């Protein structure tokens with residue numbers, strides 16, 4: 280509950296969204312490790328897309344989040360995860376979520 | 386080529402990592418591991434009485450040796466019992482590896498007997514964790530667990546091994562290399578140059594040293610650095626021992642229960658050189674008002690610590706020892722006479738007051754007397770509370786890796802098992818455990834382990850029949866509304882300890898406290914020293930939680946004893 284209130288307050292202030300592009304090891308626990316970092320900070324992940332790459336030993340995960348003052352810290356924490364091999368930031372969004380738009384009509 | 390079970394592979398890999406002692410408790414889901422362990426010619430098992438105790442023993446071993454240590458627990462309740470010890474290790478960056486048994490793979494997710502999702506539960510309490518999915522994976526995961534625990538900022542790792550992975554067979558033709566700490570990334574030289582320039586031009590620099598300095602084995606460098614640049618030095622609770630307490634540049638601990646001179650000097654500094662610290666609120670007080678006029682140099686191996694609480698004017702990312710090593714030759718001889726003179730004045734005018742310290746039957750006196758009897762080599766473990774803060778304030782720290790205290794998590798019950806672990810790893814050193822009546826009851830069952838193992842641990846219990854530090858906060862900040870912080874019944878710790886088979890000394894009834902203390906300290910093996918103290922005897926100074934360090938409350942005027 281609290282998360283959504285907080286989220287609303289920040290988006291009303293006109294904060295824009297950021298997309299994180301992660302290369303990760305592909306195993307059953309990796310998404311929990313990543314999402315846990317956000318959940319613990321009451322920092323909502325607005326969108327997630329994840330698919331294996333090539334032979335499937337690694338995956339690419341895309342996270343859509345609202346920018347706020349915790350972003351720097353949470354990105355550093357994501358970078359610290361053992362199963363996260365690389366983190367790229369796309370300030371202002373990324374086509375990956377725009378292209379998913381048609382699948383998310385109410 | 387050898388054919389072995391997963392359990393045998395595990396034990397062999399642990400032997401190859403140099404593991405000699407494993408505390409733990411067996412149960413249904415880790416019995417194959419125990420069966421294999423029973424045949425190890427090198428690893429000694431220490432049967433703990435609670436898995437949290439086993440975890441803190443492993444921590445004690447890791448904190449004194451600086452090397453990763455292992456503990457065992459079974460699935461379900463055994464595994465959940467490890468969580469506090471893991472969370473504690475996470476916050477204090479201690480390399481321990483917890484190996485839990487899990488129900489067989491086919492039963493995972495069925496609510497099988499003693500099945501819990503310890504993998505999921507331990508994610509936020511560990512640096513990393515593994516659920517081993519097959520025996521082939523196990524061979525990779527064990528060295529990997531050691532590498533992760535020891536590399537960069539150390540931390541706890543959990544490895545959950547299903548029972549059928551423990552019994553599965555595998556052909557091994559060659560062993561993987563043991564997992565070791567990776568070499569840290571080099572500190573950027575431009576950053577070092579900038580930092581050196583800031584230090585060389587500062588008028589009133591201070592050195593703020595934390596557990597990272599101990600972890601990196603950089604205490605000697607820190608001392609050289611402080612001496613060469615003429616830096617008044619404060620230490621965090623975790624950094625105590627980084628520079629000897631008696632060093633002329635040392636102002637002891639900073640923060641909530643610091644000597645007033647330490648917090649006052651920080652108020653006046655124009656440059657704060659922070660090494661291996663994380664700007665914890667117990668150290669900084671209200672962070673906006675911490676070192677208000679100072680520029681900040683912050684060195685740490687964990688990039689996420691830089692800028693987390695307080696932005697640095699110059700960050701040095703990397704091993705603190707390497708950073709100090711690079712800085713030392715760049716320090717210019719500066720005459721900081723007026724600043725050092727000012728700090729000396731603060732030290733004389735606002736020293737730490739240790740009331741009653743000449744009396745071995747006082748809270749401070751017993752710390753000093755125990756220190757004298759145990760000698761400068763001793764390992765000192767503590768529980769959490771007033772007794773812990775008194776030890777932090779009064780103990781004459783001399784050597785790094787000899788002070789074991791639960792800094793980040795503040796876990797009551799840490800002291801006794803951590804002390805046992807330290808004694809197991811360093812049987813050549815005397816070990817003191819300063820404890821309180823509340824804390825001691827939280828892992829008192831490990832007295833049985835202490836007696837069984839014959840470890841040389843002397844518990845110094847200052848008994849106020851109260852949760853003293855909580856009571857103190859109620860007295861000071863809740864209008865004296867003492868609630869749930871005094872015990873209604875006083876247990877007889879001496880008889881309890883005797884029941885466990887320990888030698889005891891009741892200082893309350895001793896006609897010759899110093900002589901009796903000396904006798905029990907000279908007696909090898911575990912012992913309990915009991916002293917009644919007044920529950921109303923608060924620890925001062927104290928910065929109210931959330932207040933600035935300048936707002937410390939000083940206790941009644943006591944006789945000055947030491948600076």
Ligand SMILES: Cc1ncc(C[n+]2csc(CCOP(=O)(O)OP(=O)(O)O)c2C)c(N)n1
Nearest residue numbers: 770771772795797821822823824852853854
């Ligand atoms: C496991 C745990 N529970 C609760 C607390 C909160 N707490 C902090 S200090 C303290 C009192 C400790 O009492 P005792 O061990 O007797 O030490 P004293 O302060 O009396 O010296 C409590 C309850 C804690 N730190 N750890």
Ligand SMILES: [Mg+2]
Nearest residue numbers: 821822851853
């Ligand atoms: Mg007490």
